Every structure is written in C-alpha cells, then in structure tokens.
Amino acid sequence: MKKWLSGFIGLVLLSLVLMACSGGSESSGGESDVDIPEGATEVVMWNLFAGGDAEYMQNIVDAFNESQSEYFVNNIMQENAEYYTKLLTSIGAGKGPDLAIAHTHVLPELVSQGLVQDLDSIGEEVGVKWDEFNQNILDATIYEDKHYAVPMDTHAQIMYINNKLVAEAGLLNEDGTLKMEKTPEGYVEFYQTLRDTLPEDKIPFAFSSSGSDPYWTWWTFYSQMGGRGILTEDSLENPKYDLDVDNAVKAAFFVNSLYHDNEIIPLNISDFYSEFQSENAATMNTGVWATGTWESTDGLEFTPMPIPTIFGEDAAWGSSHTFVLPYYQKADEAAQKGAVEFMNFAADHGAMWAQAGHIPSKTTVVESEEFQELPYRSEYAEVASYVNFVDRNIYARGLEEIVIRHLDTIWSGEATPEEAFAAMETEVKDLIGE
Amino acid sequence: MNKKLWAHDFKAIPFLLPFFVAYVIFTILPIFKGLEMSLYDWTLVRKLDFVGFANYKDMFVDPHFWRTLWNTTLFVILTTPTMVLLALGLALLANMNTKLQTFFRGSFFLPSILSVAVISFLAIFMLQPYSGLINTILHTIGIEAEPFWMADKTLAWVSIVVVTLWWTVGFNMVLFLAGLQDIPESLYEASEIDGATRWEQFRYITLPQLMPIGRVVLLLQILGSYKVFAQILLITGGGPGGATRPLIQYIYEVGFTQNNLGYAATMSYALFFILLILSIIQLRNQRSGES
Numbered sequence: 001m002k003k004w005l006s007g008f009i010g011l012v013l014l015s016l017v018l019m020a021c022s023g024g025s026e027s028s029g030g031e032s033d034v035d036i037p038e039g040a041t042e043v044v045m046w047n048l049f050a051g052g053d054a055e056y057m058q059n060i061v062d063a064f065n066e067s068q069s070e071y072f073v074n075n076i077m078q079e080n081a082e083y084y085t086k087l088l089t090s091i092g093a094g095k096g097p098d099l100a101i102a103h104t105h106v107l108p109e110l111v112s113q114g115l116v117q118d119l120d121s122i123g124e125e126v127g128v129k130w131d132e133f134n135q136n137i138l139d140a141t142i143y144e145d146k147h148y149a150v151p152m153d154t155h156a157q158i159m160y161i162n163n164k165l166v167a168e169a170g171l172l173n174e175d176g177t178l179k180m181e182k183t184p185e186g187y188v189e190f191y192q193t194l195r196d197t198l199p200e201d202k203i204p205f206a207f208s209s210s211g212s213d214p215y216w217t218w219w220t221f222y223s224q225m226g227g228r229g230i231l232t233e234d235s236l237e238n239p240k241y242d243l244d245v246d247n248a249v250k251a252a253f254f255v256n257s258l259y260h261d262n263e264i265i266p267l268n269i270s271d272f273y274s275e276f277q278s279e280n281a282a283t284m285n286t287g288v289w290a291t292g293t294w295e296s297t298d299g300l301e302f303t304p305m306p307i308p309t310i311f312g313e314d315a316a317w318g319s320s321h322t323f324v325l326p327y328y329q330k331a332d333e334a335a336q337k338g339a340v341e342f343m344n345f346a347a348d349h350g351a352m353w354a355q356a357g358h359i360p361s362k363t364t365v366v367e368s369e370e371f372q373e374l375p376y377r378s379e380y381a382e383v384a385s386y387v388n389f390v391d392r393n394i395y396a397r398g399l400e401e402i403v404i405r406h407l408d409t410i411w412s413g414e415a416t417p418e419e420a421f422a423a424m425e426t427e428v429k430d431l432i433g434e
Numbered sequence: 435m436n437k438k439l440w441a442h443d444f445k446a447i448p449f450l451l452p453f454f455v456a457y458v459i460f461t462i463l464p465i466f467k468g469l470e471m472s473l474y475d476w477t478l479v480r481k482l483d484f485v486g487f488a489n490y491k492d493m494f495v496d497p498h499f500w501r502t503l504w505n506t507t508l509f510v511i512l513t514t515p516t517m518v519l520l521a522l523g524l525a526l527l528a529n530m531n532t533k534l535q536t537f538f539r540g541s542f543f544l545p546s547i548l549s550v551a552v553i554s555f556l557a558i559f560m561l562q563p564y565s566g567l568i569n570t571i572l573h574t575i576g577i578e579a580e581p582f583w584m585a586d587k588t589l590a591w592v593s594i595v596v597v598t599l600w601w602t603v604g605f606n607m608v609l610f611l612a613g614l615q616d617i618p619e620s621l622y623e624a625s626e627i628d629g630a631t632r633w634e635q636f637r638y639i640t641l642p643q644l645m646p647i648g649r650v651v652l653l654l655q656i657l658g659s660y661k662v663f664a665q666i667l668l669i670t671g672g673g674p675g676g677a678t679r680p681l682i683q684y685i686y687e688v689g690f691t692q693n694n695l696g697y698a699a700t701m702s703y704a705l706f707f708i709l710l711i712l713s714i715i716q717l718r719n720q721r722s723g724e725s
Contacts, residue, residue, distance in 0.1 A: 085478065085690045088478045088479055088693075089478050089479065091479075092478065092479030092480060109693065113477070113479050113480075209585060210585065210671075210673055211671070266564075267563075267582065267585070268562075268582045268584070268585045269563070269564065270558070270562035270564070270565070394693070395692070397692070397693070398687070398691050398692035398693065401687055401691050401692075405672075405673070405675055408673055408674055408675040409675030409676070412585055412586075412673075412674040414587070414674065414677075415675070427498070430496075431692060
C-alpha cells in the first residue's frame with residue numbers, strides 16, 4: 001500500500017513537472033481565458049504598450065471587435081523590456097502571435113530573418129490604400145518594393161513649454177509662439193533668460209542626463225546640421241560606418257553645453273516628467289506620447305511644439321509603431337486576413353490612437369476633422385513629414401545601446417565628444433563586423 | 435543487506451525523480467546546449483554556421499569582455515571581505531543572549547526576503563539627487579553638497595556595494611548563526627573553568643569552530659558576487675557610460691539586443707570556467723584545512 005502511494009505521488013509530481021514544461025503550446029501564443037465569440041476567427045495580437053498607450057490601443061481593438069463579427073482580435077499585453085526577444089524567438093519557433101506591433105527600427109531585423117511576411121497580396125484583398133499614408137512614414141516600412149508593415153503613427157521627440165512660466169519670463173509672443181531667434185545662440189539665450197528671470201527653484205529645461213532622451217535630442221540637432229545617420233543604408237546586413245563625425249561632435253558639444261557650461265538643465269534629475277507635470281519646469285523635450293498625460297493634468301497649461309530648427313534643416317528624431325504579420329510556414333490564412341483587416345481599421349481610426357499624442361500615419365486622418373478637433377496635436381503634426389528615422393539595418397537595437405552608452409559618457413563629463421565618438425566607432429565597427 | 439538497501443533507496447526514487455527530471459531539463463541540458471551554441475554563429479532565431487573556436491578567439495581580444503570582467507571582479511573584491519566579516523559580526527550579535535535576539539535576527543535577515551526589483555526601487559528612491567532620502571538627510575545636517583550617487587563613477591560603485599550588502603548579508607548571517615549554534619556549550623564551560631577571557635574564547639574556540647562554515651560562506655559569496663547583474667541593471671543600468679556594467683549585463687546585451695547568442699554563450703562559458711577554477715581552489719584549501 002505504502003509503495004503504491006509513494007509511486008503514485010511520484011507520478012503526480014512528474015506529470016506536474018512535464019505539464020509545466022509543455023505550457024503555452026495550446027495556441028499560437030494565445031491566452032485561453034478570453035471568450036471568443038462563436039463563429040469568429042481569433043486573431044492573437046501581441047502589443048508592447050503600457051500605461052495610456054495600452055488603454056488607447058485596447059479601445060481600438062474593442063471598436064474593431066464590435067464593428068464586425070467575422071474576426072476577434074485577442075489583444076495580449078507583453079512586458080515591454082522583453083518584447084522583442086520574445087517576439088523574435090517565438091515567431092522563429094512557430095509559436096508567435098498572428099499579428100504583432102514593431103517599431104520601424106526593428107523591421108529590418110524581422111524582414112531580413114524572414115520572420116514577417118509582406119502584405120501586398122493580402123493588403124490588396126482587404127483594400128489597404130497605401131497612397132493615403134504619409135510617404136515619409138510609409139517609406140520606412142518598404143523593403144525591396146514590398147510593404148512589410150502597416151504604420152500606425154510617428155512619434156517624434158518634441159518640445160513642451162509651460163505657458164505660465166515662459167510667459168512670466170517674457171518669452172511668449174501674443175500668438176503663443178516663442179520669442180526665440182532660431183539660431184544656436186538664440187536657443188541658448190532663450191534658456192539663459194529663463195534661468196535668470198524665473199525664481200531660483202524653477203527649472204529652465206527639465207531633462208534626463210542619460211539614456212534615450214538626450215540621445216534623441218542629439219540626433220535631432222545632428223540631423224538638423226545635415227547628418228543623416230550612423231551607418232550606410234545600402235544593405236540591411238552589411239552596412240558601413242558612415243557617421244558625419246564633424247556634425248556629430250558639434251551636436252554633442254551643443255547638447256553638452258546645455259548641461260554643463262550654461263547650466264540650463266540641472267544634472268541627474270531623477271524624474272524630469274514629474275518636474276514638468278508639477279509646474280517646476282519651464283520646458284522639456286520628450287516624445288509626443290506625453291501630450292495625453294499633460295492634458296489630463298489639472299491646471300497644467302502647456303504648448304507642444306516641434307524642437308526649433310536652429311541648425312539649417314528641419315529635422316527631428318522619431319520612430320514609428322507599425323503592425324506586422326509574422327511569417328509561419330503553415331499560417332492560418334483566415335487569421336492573417338483578419339489581422340490585416342484590423343491593421344487597416346486601426347490606421348483608418350488613427351484619430352483614436354492620436355489621443356495618446358501620436359501623429360497618425362495616414363494623411364487623410366491628419367486632415368480629418370476628428371483629428372483636427374483634438375487640441376494640441378495639430379501643432380506638431382507637421383513633424384511627421386521631416387522625421388529622420390534611424391538607419392535601416394539589422395543592428396539597430398544593438399547600435400542604439402552602444403550609441404547611448406557612449407553619449408552618456410559625454411553628458412557625465414567622463415569623455416569629450418571627440419573621445420566618445422572615437423570609442424563608439426571602434427565598437428560599432430565591431431558590431432557590424434567591418 | 436544489499437537487498438534491503440535497494441528497497442530502501444527505491445522508495446526514494448519517486449520522490450527524487452520529479453526534481454531530477456526538472457534538473458536535467460532546465461540545468462544539465464542547457465549547459466551542453468550552451469557549449470554547442472558557443473561554437474556556432476547563432477542568432478535568437480536560428481543556428482547559422484559552425485565557426486569552431488572563433489568566438490573564443492574574439493573574446494580574448496574583446497576589450498568590453500575584459501572591462502566588464504574587471505568590473506565584476508572589482509565588485510567581488512569590494513563585497514566579499516565586507517560581506518563575510520559583517521555577516522560574522524551580525525551573527526555574533528544575533529547569537530547573544532539578550533532580549534533583542536529575535537529582533538536582531540529578524541531585522542538583519544529581513545532584507546534578504548525582498549526581491550531584487552523591490553530593493554533596487556528602494557535604493558533609487560533613497561539615492562536620487564535633490565529629493566532622495568540620503569541627500570535630504572545631508573542637507574538637514576547642514577551639508578550643502580548634492581552627491582550624484584548613481585551618476586558618478588565612484589559613488590555608483592559605493593551605492594551598489596552598500597545596497598548589495600544590506601540586501602544579502604542576512605543570508606550569510608544565518609549560515610554563521612547555524613555554525614555558532616553547533617559549537618558545543620561544553621567547550622565554553624571548560625574554558626571558563628580554565629579562566630579564559632571572552633576574547634580568548636572567541637579566538638580559540640569560536641573562530642576555529644566556525645572555520646568550516648566560514649569557508650562555505652566565502653565560496654558561496656565569491657560565486658554569488660561574480661554573478662552580479664540584476665541590481666546593477668536596475669539601479670545604474672551599468673552606467674555612467676558603462677562604468678559599472680558587469681560581465682553578465684554584457685552577455686545579456688550581446689545575446690538579446692545584438693542578437694548574437696553564440697558569442698554570448700562563449701562568454702558565459704568563460705565565466706563558468708572562472709567560477710569552476712575558483713571553486714576547485716577553494717575546495718582544495720578546505721580539504722587541506724580539514725586534514
């Protein structure tokens with residue numbers, strides 16, 4: 001009896017372990033706790049959004065599910081930090097979603113590894129109108145003349161000002177524009193006036209001293225100076241190092257001067273968003289996605305605007321969220337068609353997505369009354385047409401990590417811009433095998 | 435006798451088997467898979483070409499490998515002695531026959547049960563400039579400086595080491611405490627009769643008796659410190675500018691953002707090899723110490 005019992009317990013434990021090992025193979029990356037309406041084809045979608053963005057995306061999914069009964073989009077949130085690792089490996093293993101979201105800079109990796117499929121034939125069937133999209137955004141999704149993604153938006157880095165504080169410093173014209181000469185000197189002078197005029201506890205420019213944000217601003221000024229990228233764009237797999245070093249260094253000196261020489265940006269603010277939100281800061285730079293947060297903050301009077309063009313060309317850092325169709329050898333054609341139907345629906349309903357702050361990808365949506373009626377958004381929608389996307393190559397994620405790490409050594413005062421870019425060159429060449 | 439032993443052992447098999455299966459699947463197999471990976475050009479998605487020892491050759495001339503390995507070693511050097519000595523001190527304190535005994539034990543061990551995300555969040559909260567607890571205290575006592583604990587190279591190391599000490603020292607303390615309680619009371623009684631002072635008791639009874647557990651603590655501490663990653667990633671992100679980036683963070687970045695699992699596996703093997711050598715040296719020492 002005892003032997004029987006111990007054997008039985010052993011078997012139960014063993015089966016538990018084996019069940020744990022085989023978990024997740026039930027459907028294509030789906031979760032089974034959602035009720036799929038009878039007769040509808042389930043389209044499993046993975047998304048990487050959090051906070052407000054996630055909520056607006058869910059609204060679009062709900063609207064789509066209510067608008068028809070043929071398909072049901074099952075929107076599954078994924079942890080942002082691990083999103084791409086999980087997406088790449090799961091599609092590779094044939095267990096990924098039917099529909100996924102990807103940033104433009106990750107598309108080359110997905111396309112080159114054959115993890116996504118082109119949308120031309122299904123797009124035609126569904127009736128995707130490619131000519132309604134903003135060409136600058138759409139171009140970033142075309143590879144060898146094929147459409148590999150339906151873009152949803154551009155999210156550029158822009159400038160936000162606190163109307164009250166900037167007006168208090170006498171730097172706001174009557175029409176709400178800035179009293180700023182559009183030159184590097186004028187830009188710095190604008191901030192020096194803020195610094196000297198505002199009470200001492202107010203911050204002229206709330207910003208991070210490390211990470212993505214200063215990288216984006218550096219990229220914006222580098223692009224304004226005529227710098228195009230870091231690598232050549234002739235080949236996804238074998239690009240060459242092509243940094244315009246003079247302008248890269250010049251842009252880095254300029255950004256660095258805002259921290260150190262001119263003391264416009266206080267160093268190492270732990271949360272610059274909250275400084276702006278609590279009206280402690282006159283200005284800040286960040287992605288358009290902050291608009292949704294600022295407008296729901298009581299009493300915050302702000303104006304979003306493109307980062308002023310102070311170095312010649314209109315340019316800005318920006319990326320774009322796109323929808324992609326993962327490639328499977330034995331793909332469920334009904335689910336794929338449903339996925340593209342949803343992509344089309346979401347692009348057409350870009351005004352819903354714009355509530356988060358993003359600039360819709362379709363010019364028809366930007367021109368629509370629904371979008372124009374949204375406050376603030378139209379003030380920066382023009383940025384979409386001159387955003388300088390990062391280089392198209394399969395190394396974009398690794399490249400970004402290297403560039404940010406080296407730029408950080410400049411802002412922290414550990415390296416001069418010349419030193420940092422020299423060190424970066426070696427490391428980037430190493431990465432791309434040049 | 436043999437038959438009895440077999441029957442006796444057989445009963446244990448069903449109980450051991452589940453763990454054994456899990457151990458094989460999740461530990462043994464990945465170890466060999468990793469070795470295979472290190473010999474290939476391998477992306478997140480698929481195995482590409484066999485490259486032999488090319489990844490290993492690259493590793494020896496990769497400055498980032500050496501820099502992050504040095505960062506990790508620096509962390510080991512900074513934390514190990516303090517971690518062992520502090521744990522011993524705390525264990526002695528927690529072993530004293532006072533009313534505060536339970537309080538000491540609880541409060542020293544408590545941080546160890548928190549997850550790395552929680553302690554990192556607390557650390558960031560306390561260390562941030564302008565409004566963080568530490569700087570506010572400094573300002574309150576009249577020090578007007580604004581140290582950037584997480585953004586200055588040296589201070590970032592100090593912060594990481596102190597946070598790690600606070601977080602993990604309790605575990606070592608418990609091991610020492612177990613060791614202390616294993617020392618027979620009769621040794622102290624006998625020494626008291628011989629007129630030994632407290633210091634002599636500590637020097638000639640407690641310390642030698644604690645040596646075996648001390649060696650275990652030392653070994654575990656070195657191995658643990660070499661695997662440092664999560665709290666650095668969460669507190670400084672390896673910054674400023676890579677100054678605190680440990681080897682495992684570099685391995686993680688190469689594998690998962692640079693999409694080069696082959697090379698990441700190679701560096702994991704290098705770390706494995708270093709830990710293996712350290713363990714062998716330590717175990718030999720232990721044996722010679724025991725004999």
